[in-house]
Amino acid sequence: xxxxxxxxxxxxxxxxxxxxxxxxxxxxxxxxxxxxxxxxxxxxxxxxxxxxxxxxxxxxxxxxxxxxxxxxxxxxxxxxxxxxxxxxxxxxxxxxxxxxxxxxxxxxxxxxxxxxxxxxxxxxxxxxxxxxxxxxxxxxxxxxxxxxxxxxxxxxxxxxxxxxxxxxxxxxxxxxxxxxxxxxxxxxxxxxxxxxxxxxxxxxxxxxxxxxxxxxxxxxxxxxxxxxxxxxxxxxxxxxxxxxxxxxxxxxxxxxxxxxxxxxxxxxxxxxxxxxxxxxxxxxxxxxxxxxxxxxxxxxxxxxxxxxxxxxxxxxxxxxxxxxxxxxxxxxxxxxxxxxxxxxxxxxxxxxxxxxxxxxx
Numbered sequence: 001x002x003x004x005x006x007x008x009x010x011x012x013x014x015x016x017x018x019x020x021x022x023x024x025x026x027x028x029x030x031x032x033x034x035x036x037x038x039x040x041x042x043x044x045x046x047x048x049x050x051x052x053x054x055x056x057x058x059x060x061x062x063x064x065x066x067x068x069x070x071x072x073x074x075x076x077x078x079x080x081x082x083x084x085x086x087x088x089x090x091x092x093x094x095x096x097x098x099x100x101x102x103x104x105x106x107x108x109x110x111x112x113x114x115x116x117x118x119x120x121x122x123x124x125x126x127x128x129x130x131x132x133x134x135x136x137x138x139x140x141x142x143x144x145x146x147x148x149x150x151x152x153x154x155x156x157x158x159x160x161x162x163x164x165x166x167x168x169x170x171x172x173x174x175x176x177x178x179x180x181x182x183x184x185x186x187x188x189x190x191x192x193x194x195x196x197x198x199x200x201x202x203x204x205x206x207x208x209x210x211x212x213x214x215x216x217x218x219x220x221x222x223x224x225x226x227x228x229x230x231x232x233x234x235x236x237x238x239x240x241x242x243x244x245x246x247x248x249x250x251x252x253x254x255x256x257x258x259x260x261x262x263x264x265x266x267x268x269x270x271x272x273x274x275x276x277x278x279x280x281x282x283x284x285x286x287x288x289x290x291x292x293x294x295x296x297x298x299x300x301x302x303x304x305x306x307x308x309x310x311x312x313x314x315x316x317x318x319x320x321x322x323x324x325x326x327x328x329x330x331x332x333x334x335x336x337x338x339x340x341x342x343x344x345x346x347x348x349x350x351x352x353x354x355x356x357x358x359x360x361x
Contacts, residue, residue: 018175023071024168025057030073042165062094062155062163071153071170075101076177079145079153084168085138086112088121092358094163095156100183101149105348110188111358112155114337116141117278117298119218121360124279127271130214130300143339145184146177158355182210182341187349190357193222193331194318199230202314202336205350210342211305212312215253216298220333223320224291226259227330230317236308243315245306250316254297261288267295274300305341314338 019032025042027035038044041057062068073079086094091113098108113119116139117126126133132140145151153170157163191200202215212234221227228250233243247253251260255275262268267288271278279296282288306312316336322328352358 016175018173020171020173021073022169022171023073024170025060026055030071030170030172059165059167062157062166064157064160064162067097067154067156069152069154070168071151073147073151073172075147075149075151075174077147077151077172077174078177079147079151079170079172080142081171082141082153082168083138084112084166086163086166088113088118088123088137090157090159090163090166091118091121092360093157093159093355094166095158095352097154097156098145098184099152099154100147100344102152103345105346106154107183107344107346108186109349109352110186110337112139114188114216114218114335115139115186117216117276117296119216119296119335119337119360120279120281120294122279122281124296125271126276126278126298127273128276128298128300129273129302131298143184146181147183148177158358183344183346184339184341185210185346186337186339188335188337188352189350190333190335190353192333192335192357194334196331197329199233199315199317200334200336202316203338203340204313205347206308206312206340206342207310207347208343208345209309210312210340211307212301212314212338212340213305214298214300214302214339215314216296216337217316218335219295219297221293221295221330222291222332223328223330224286225289225320225328227318227320227332228259229319229321229327230330232316233314234306235313235315236306237310237312239313253316254299259288274302312340 021030023030036053038057042059043055047054047056092111094112096112096115097106100107117131123137130143232247232253234245235243260267267280277297281294283290283292318330318332320328320330
């Protein structure tokens with residue numbers, strides 16, 4: 001049940017019977033030969049001297065308190081690339097959902113910004129393999145998303161105002177899907193604040209065979225001092241109190257070391273194909289160990305997926321330091337988005353926080 005990276009990267013030269021299609025505001029159905037036909041839209045005034053076919057409908061408006069279906073695709077096929085952009089104010093006001101094979105509950109449900117490793121509603125470039133964010137706020141997903149029967153991609157506007165100027169393009173292939181292909185899932189959770197002496201749970205309640213492929217954390221530190229001593233833990237296939245996979249510290253899990261401090265006294269921001277801390281939002285002039293700093297960090301388990309046969313639970317500790325060289329359990333604001341592939345059907349997700357629970361202030 002591999003996530004298609006091998007064929008995508010190594011067999012690009014092979015010819016195929018797959019059919020490429022793309023959905024956007026200029027071709028909302030993705031039909032062959034039906035793009036750029038709009039006569040009304042956000043660009044109609046600018047194109048009034050040019051007419052049909054000249055960028056008449058480049059974007060859409062998402063009405064207040066409404067869910068808009070961006071794409072309905074009949075399979076089999078694979079979504080290969082999603083690009084979209086909207087003003088950063090909307091990154092926690094819009095919820096991104098994907099439904100596979102007419103299932104009643106979504107397999108992907110996250111705030112828009114968090115799916116693209118931008119949870120703090122401030123622009124941050126990301127240079128990784130599956131998620132790329134380019135100037136200025138161009139969100140790109142290259143996660144392969146196979147489906148056998150159908151795909152439905154929706155976006156919900158949680159706010160009381162219309163969202164103007166949402167631009168998007170969804171490119172996919174109509175093609176056969178291997179029998180052992182898993183379906184992509186993504187889930188968001190937030191602890192704000194994390195209760196004292198408790199861990200943040202990133203994922204629980206998964207049922208079925210699959211493999212875990214990615215983590216993004218938007219982490220606000222609510223104490224002075226170093227905040228990343230906590231361990232990431234993966235409980236696999238019936239593990240009880242003790243996990244099968246346990247890391248050595250938060251910065252270690254994201255491929256860093258020694259508090260991310262490089263050069264001395266500063267966070268070393270980085271973005272690589274599989275690991276990164278591309279965003280650090282400092283709080284005032286107090287330096288790198290001052291309360292209220294915000295961090296964005298990702299790790300993709302693409303070359304090293306974490307496989308499970310029946311179930312998986314993922315947690316992270318939040319630990320700093322107190323007097324006497326003792327750990328301090330922290331009460332930070334931690335938002336997590338995780339990605340995994342599994343066989344359908346999937347277990348329903350816990351309820352997403354409401355708009356106040358998602359909001360970044």
